[in-house]
Amino acid sequence: MKMLINVAERVVADALRGMAQAHPELVVDVENRVIVRRDAPVAGKVGLVSGGGSGHEPLHGGFVGPGMLDAACPGEVFTSPVPDQMVRAAAAVDSGAGVLFIVKNYTGDVLNFDMAAELAEDEGIQVAKVLVQDDVAVTDSLYTAGRRGTGGTLFVEKLAGAAAEEGAPLDRVAAIARRVADVSRSFGVALSAPTTPAKGSPTFDLPVNELELGIGIHGEPGRERRRIMTSGEIADFAVDALLEDRPPNGPVLVLVNGMGATPLLELYGFNAEVQRVLGERRVAVARTLVGNYVTSLDMAGCSVTLCEADEELLRLWDAPVSTPGLRWGR
Amino acid sequence: MKMLINVAERVVADALRGMAQAHPELVVDVENRVIVRRDAPVAGKVGLVSGGGSGHEPLHGGFVGPGMLDAACPGEVFTSPVPDQMVRAAAAVDSGAGVLFIVKNYTGDVLNFDMAAELAEDEGIQVAKVLVQDDVAVTDSLYTAGRRGTGGTLFVEKLAGAAAEEGAPLDRVAAIARRVADVSRSFGVALSAPTTPAKGSPTFDLPVNELELGIGIHGEPGRERRRIMTSGEIADFAVDALLEDRPPNGPVLVLVNGMGATPLLELYGFNAEVQRVLGERRVAVARTLVGNYVTSLDMAGCSVTLCEADEELLRLWDAPVSTPGLRWGR
Known part of the structure; x- marks a missing residue:
């Protein structure tokens, strides 16, 4: 690699x-x-x-x-x-x-x-x-x-x-x-395995026609492997896993996160599917962030995180932040 | 893919x-x-x-x-x-x-x-x-x-x-x-080829032990293929290609850009080598930006862009910007 x-x-x-x-x-x-x-x-x-x-x-x-x-x-x-x-x-x-x-x-x-x-x-x-x-x-x-x-x-x-x-x-x-x-819940999906510099080869084998649902950020095993799914099917699976674990009682902050090697073009498209599923499940979305934020080296894949946000948390989310990776407001 | x-x-x-x-x-x-x-x-x-x-x-x-x-x-x-x-x-x-x-x-x-x-x-x-x-x-x-x-x-x-x-x-x-x-000059390097959704397979073949120097952002051919090089060797080659084409007369803005699938960890390490070469060549660096900004889908690799910046351009660089991909200042 x-x-x-x-x-x-x-x-x-x-x-x-x-x-x-x-x-x-x-x-x-x-x-x-x-x-x-x-x-x-x-x-x-x-x-x-x-x-x-x-x-x-x-x-x-x-x-x-x-x-x-x-x-x-x-x-x-x-x-x-x-x-x-x-x-x-x-x-x-x-x-x-x-x-x-x-x-x-x-x-x-x-x-x-x-x-x-x-x-x-x-x-x-x-x-x-x-x-x-x-x-x-x-x-x-x-x-x-x-x-x-x-x-x-x-x-x-x-x-x-x-x-x-x-x-x-x-x-x-x-x-x-x-x-x-x-009040935060996440679910990740791998399309490929990450390669660490020390090992120099992928940390696990994932056949070309399979993905791993429920992956961790160090290549730890997930829930199950399936034949490749569409982004819509992945969004259904991931969001349902989140809502089943903790149905939110109010609006959520959404993080559609890339694992490293998945293009932003695909992450935005996946976000459209995540928003569709949330809409179908009557979950209100307060804010959405899409990009590579919590990555796993060069792994292809994504994760979805929902964080239920009351007015105070929403105000804190909108407050200015100035870091290399996240920056807005004054 | x-x-x-x-x-x-x-x-x-x-x-x-x-x-x-x-x-x-x-x-x-x-x-x-x-x-x-x-x-x-x-x-x-x-x-x-x-x-x-x-x-x-x-x-x-x-x-x-x-x-x-x-x-x-x-x-x-x-x-x-x-x-x-x-x-x-x-x-x-x-x-x-x-x-x-x-x-x-x-x-x-x-x-x-x-x-x-x-x-x-x-x-x-x-x-x-x-x-x-x-x-x-x-x-x-x-x-x-x-x-x-x-x-x-x-x-x-x-x-x-x-x-x-x-x-x-x-x-x-x-x-x-x-x-x-x-006053802007760029040079790119590919460690892998991008895969377009329409084609579904890499747009060119790059053997596992080779990289392509001078790659474009659509998988267009570069200058030459070489056996895999260290990030230091790549920085030497890329920066020298830039300086040979146009030696700057003053400080530069530096963009160390990821092509899509190369981890930010590696891009920062590559930046250290780019800065080393610029120092050795006595080119003053005014500002540096590292990240995925001008990508080529899921291609692994990077590019370096130098932009010679006088005081006016430096002031314009530091001026506030508020976009999804680039954001700072007020």
Whole structure:
């Protein structure tokens, strides 16, 4: 499998150097692997820290900036970052108002963020945590006890980030993050497998006439394989899986997310089918975001995330955000 | 080849419907295939219209909005839009201040925009045109007499768009667009071929251990095939090709562009190598943009575009822009 890289061992370090050069508004510590917004710590503001394996860009480093994360800790590809990164990040963004760790539910991430929280508190930093486990496809997957954290992470980071930017205290920011995690659900589909630089070949075999329904973002197995389906059939399956798991009681934010190699042209077309199914199921759509946000290297495929949004969450969604990967408003 | 589509014939129509639903700030005429900013025509403002084959998203429809294009005309995949679309777009955005057509140098696009300009002028709309032909790789390619228009189009649309937003008259906006086209140069590399929905298989064969240097954005042949190279070697080759063609006399804007299927992680790492080569060649970098902007469906690969920017162009680059694909500032 061909890649645009030098050597597998240096992929993350190379990417961080290139990111630093493209984004002077961020401080990228390539050696210690921490990405911090340049004006951190912001006086009186709760600091938001997330992180996880690399290969899901723009998540998380591309979501650092005003209105979203204060810092991100990238691990090796598909591998948890270590507690030292998280403690450094917490120290860099803590203004005294405390820090929220946003953790996707993978065993390594959970353990390492837990350890980092203890270490940071030993240093006098107040830490709260939120666990994102939005993927309804399967439980107890390859790297996960319980449900996986996937596209819902974008909603947690954006909405809690907006609350923190408004000056909400730590308990309130954490409560909003947990509420968003509670009302977010995702379902993913793979048309091809991702290839990690270390392995150099696809992480699983998917016959040319099959797709995998309920895929994770590290090539973890989904619910089932089927003969290739139309985008309309995929939208029916994915949206029904989401609504069956949690029927929303009000309007939703919709994320139609590309896994990496699926063209934006196809993602927009898939969005039309997702909106059709939501309309048929009488689910009101408040806002829709289409693009590559929570990716799995060069995997072809997509995911759908629904986040039920009351007036407060809708206001936080519309609040300005200024990061490499998500940017609007002032 | 698996795709996230319904049927090949409906790919563009489906995408436009999905785009309309995700972007209420745009008016998407699905039937007539014209995408217009909702507040058009803006009183006293020159209207910017571009278009071309679909499959390069976010170009051009994703660049419609304040500070960039007023309208875009998407053709079928890798196929020119027709004059009727362009005339409709011109009529929708003309406030009386005239319209600039931004045309990538492909035979069909050039002919159709020429015809549309005549038709629009018959309707009393003043039209100026700029031709983008920034790709230094080859001349007289598959769909092109002369050089192809590729990544430089982003700079023309952004910088002329900013000038128009400031209220510059048509001759001035056109002069800026031509100046930007004159000082922009691109070079692309393919690691794989794109697959069009109509064909359903890759548009050319590229052995697993080879890449194509100087590729176009429709799978047109490049300069040569080589055994797989590192990202550092590719950056050396691409940047040297650009500098040999036109050594800049001042700082440059850099676009490190993904062709579609190459992960952002790899694009950032490639950017580090591009910046290294530019440093070695003593070229000053004013701004850098990394991401998927001028794509070729699901092709893996990248391109580099340099645009020499004096103080005026730099100011226009930094000016606010608010489109689905490019957004910053207020």
